[in-house]
Amino acid sequence: MSTLRPDYRALLVAASGITAGESDAASEEALARAEAAAASALAGGAVEDVPHVRAWREAYRAFGAKPQRTRNSLEALMRRAASAGLPRVNRLTDLYNALSVLHQVPLGGEDLDAYAGPPRLLRATGEEPFDTVAEGRPVVEHPEPGEVVWCDDEGVTCRRWNWRQGRRTQLTADTTSALFILDALEPLTDQALLAAGEDLLDHLRRLGPDVRTATRLLGPTTSHRG
Structure with missing residues (x-):
């Protein structure tokens, strides 16, 4: 996404x-904090005045999303x-939600065993399937053309960069392998992003x-490192 947001890091x-x-x-204690x-x-x-929230609102506007209608996850x-x-x-979900708020960084988690191929971030064509829930029922939706989405070989795993995650790869109580994505824009520094990652790793x-x-x-x- 270097052309859309040169300051983007994941x-x-x-x-x-x-x-x-x-x-x-333990998860209750993290959520309470x-x-x-x-x-x-x-x-x-106001929440929209938080610097990293404000940066993500600007990023949403850049690809045509209205931040008042579809708020970034942070x-x-x-x-x-x-x-x-x-x-x-x-x-697991409680953990990443808590750390997202504590470190003021968008943070999502996916079940790696449900992935088909590697994750990738791209601008959608509008044809990609997105497995979600609407009005309490499973449905397949499609992103808007040009929307920033995370995908694997089967379809969209998260819409609008970090707005809504799909049902197919969601974390459950039975998950044994997981992928977490921490999204950063300026003014969040690499140091702050890595600190959030270290906190996640520790947990x-x-x-x-x-x-x-x-x-x-x-x-x-x-x-990268192991």
């Missing part, structure tokens, strides 16, 4: 050997955390004695 974190499970005391952090961050101003979570509270879903390594992880930073300088 940190990919993969983990295998996970013992996932349902929401527990995130809710308190969101309330504190928004006590003196904005949506911060709004919910500061008002009604974050959802309690399962251990993931607690989810079983055989957890293995690898990371890759995509951007102007690409690096």
Whole structure:
């Protein structure tokens, strides 16, 4: 996405050997900290004034999305955390939602075993299938032409960069291998992005004695490590 946002970076974190499970005391504690952090961050101003939220609103406008109608995942979570509270879903989903708010970075998680081929970020043609839920029922939708989407060989896994994740690759209590994507724009620094990744890795390594992880930073300088 260098032509659309030259400052865009993505940190990919993969983990295998996970013992996932349902929401527990550890995930509850992380969610409670995130809710308190969101309330504190928004006590003196509006969520759209948070620097990284504002940057993502500008990115959405650049490919034709209306940020008031389809909010980036960071904005949506911060709004919910500061008002009604974050959802309690399962251990892995609770973890990435909490860390997204705590580090003020869009962060999504996918079940790697449900992937068909490697993940890739692209501008949609509008033909790609997106497996989701509408009005409580499973449906297949399609992105708008030119929309920024994450895809694998079977279709869209996340629409509008980090707006809505698909049903096919969603994390569950039975997930054992997962991919997490942390999205960054200026003014978020590489240092802050990597710190969020290290916090995620620290939590993931607690989810079983055989957890293995690898990371890759995509951007102007690409690096990876196991």
